[in-house]
Amino acid sequence: MSVTLNGWPKNLKWSDFTRTTTKAGDWDAQTAPRREYQYNYQPIGGQFYIKGVVTVRLNKPATLVKKAFMDSAGDADKQSLLKHEQGHYDIAGLIARDFHLCLNNIAESTKPAAKARIDACWDWATAMLNLLDDGDSGLYERAVNHSRNQIGQDRWNRIFEFASYNLDKFTFHHVLGLHIDATLPEAPPELPRYRVTSYGEGQCW
Structure with missing residues (x-):
């Protein structure tokens, strides 16, 4: 009903990586986005809608780059x-954007029912994030190997660009369903559904 999204889109810069490290590991940088939300209830016509904000931001202490790499x-x-690290942030941002769409479509007759739907949508968004970006086991890193697999990285870059460019036509969940071979967590009923009419186009049903 009246939920806004803050902190995404955002183009990362190396100045966002305020910590350097000499730790060993099969990586040169780590991006640690965080998702948060605050809300209250907005009663209209016997229904409880959601008013609030969904925020994506960097967890600065956990966002770091190896000093040897930068040198x-x-x-x-x-x-x-x-560009690879941007993908980690975009995954969190695009999922947060889908979550914010869900919150905007919640309408229940009681506060407990509305809260249950908020929790269900958050659990779904968390499951999506764990599938895509749970360290080296997430689908993103498995496909791109810390940007070393250029073919995989280019493919995911196109997915992020397509999803970001077509925000008015597609949810991220729908874009992933079109472009990756994986079983995604079932979207909550509050997430808008889309029907593909031709490649790059769609409409709500």
């Missing part, structure tokens, strides 16, 4: 890795 890598390698 030795060339501009092209730095840009390539930053």
Whole structure:
């Protein structure tokens, strides 16, 4: 009904990585986005709607880059890795955007019923995030291997770009259903459904 989304879209810069590290590991940078939401109830015509804000932001202490990489890598390698890290942030942002759409479509006759739907939507969004971006076991890293698999990275970059460009036509859940071979958590009924009329186009039903 009246839920806004803050913190996404956001283009990451290396200045966002305020921590450097000398830790060992099969990675050169780590991006740690956080999702949060605040809300209250808005009673209208005997129904309880949701009013609030969904926020995506960086967890600064956990967002870091290896000092050796920043000292030795060339501009092209730095840009390539930053694009990869942007993907981690976009996954959180696009899922948060779907969650915010869900909250905007909640309408229940009691506050407990509305709260139950909020919790169900949040659990779904969390399951989506765990599937896509749970460290090295997430679908994103398995496909791109810390940006070392350029074919996989290019494919995911196109997915992010397509989803971001077509926000008025598709949910992220729907875009993933079109473009990746994986079983996704079933979307809650509050998430808008889309019907594909031709590639790149769609309409609500």
